[in-house]
Amino acid sequence: MTTTPAPRPPEPAIARSLTLHLRGDWGMANLHRVCGWISQELTDRCGPHTKIAVWNGRGFTDAVRAVGHGEVHVALTTPAAFAAAALDGRGIHHGEAFPELRALGVVPQRDRLVVGVRRALGITSFAELRAAKPALTVATSVNDGVNHVGLAAHELLERSGVDVRGWGGTFLEDERPFESFDHVLAGRADTVVHEAVMLPHWQEFGGDMHFLEVEQDVLDGLRADHAWPSAVIEEGYFPGCPRFQTLDFSDFLVLTRSDLPEDVAYAIAWVLGETRDLLERQYRHIPPERSPVTYPLDPVAMGRAPIPLHPGAARYYDALPTD
Structure with a gap:
């Protein structure tokens, strides 16, 4: 007796062309690589005139503030847990809260x-x-x-x-x-x-x-x-x-704000979960416990973020098969 595999979340198709700004790291490290992966796969599924820029950054509080201030649409920061304090402006974000921050997913990195x-x-x-x-x-x-x-x-x-x-x-x-x-x-x-x-x-x-x-x-x-x-x-x-x-000091957090269009948020989460092999294959020559990205990537785990998920991203993770 054969069983039919549970259906995967549907592939996004955004007819309109987008202009998006992402922010990664200094330019040659893992956060920039993730931004390039998202950019490529998202562009393939959006309108023909889609343009995505990846800005240099540092990947720390600067990334959180860049998203919070609306300077970029999406940024990556590490470690993931450090962004939680920005929601209510405590700790290292004392005096400047960003309650509208939302997660699109987490790229696991055991550090x-x-x-x-x-x-x-x-x-x-x-x-x-x-x-x-x-x-x-x-x-x-x-x-x-x-x-x-x-x-x-x-x-x-x-x-x-x-x-x-x-x-x-x-x-x-x-x-x-x-x-x-x-x-x-x-x-x-x-x-x-x-x-x-x-x-x-x-x-x-x-x-x-x-x-x-x-x-x-x-x-x-x-x-x-x-x-x-x-x-x-x-x-x-x-x-x-x-x-x-x-x-x-684990994990790369993919950050956005609550005002990112829901279909875009879903599409980015889908890219993270459903095209993960494209990122994994760049690290498979390194044992997982010594790799800057801890593969194999698990879409369910990628949806467990230290801050609330964007509703569009949550729609993707909620649609994942549970078995």
Whole structure:
């Protein structure tokens, strides 16, 4: 006996031509790649004079504000959970709320923000770090109110009672992770607070690091005040490293506003879920646990966003087969 597969959500066809503005990352990273994928597949299903521009950005609070201010129609930001505070203007979005923000979907990326300290310092916990008060040289991202890595790194260290400058230390701050990793590999930094843990750089220097578990009260406070979730790094993910708990830094959130036309929102969600193979195939040469995009992509999971879905996008995810 054969069973008939459950029908997929219907393919969109928008007769009118669109002009849309998307915002990605600096230009050569994963958010821009996702924007290119959306642009190509959406254009194929819209009117003949459709034009879609992808603007450079940074992928952090700038992306959220660009959508909230109506500068672009769609933007990507990471980690996904950090956008939730913008709905009511709390935490890193204090003083400027964007209640009209809506999600079109989530592109899964399993990532963490971690704190690594050179083994030569003999420090294995935040309690030992506070007791020793060493003069650290910390490689991380810029703390400029935009970069989520720099924002989270400074917030996490402060709440953990780590006074880098007060102890005579310094920060080496850059925009992208590669410069920070270069500081560690070249011996200019003895501490790193960063994400993109799937990149091969961590395997190069991870064996020389003690990774500090973030204390539960700190994680609880970050969740309560900023809606930032926690997660674990499994044993052996870094060379010789035990399992530990830290800050979750996962997923790319595809953002828009509630005033995006419903058929456009449905079409973008459909592209994310139904043409996902086009993105996956660009990462399949990398094991999933080391990939910047955690494949295989699951459309149901892509519809679980930290902010409300746009009704058009929800129409797509609600139409997915449940079996």
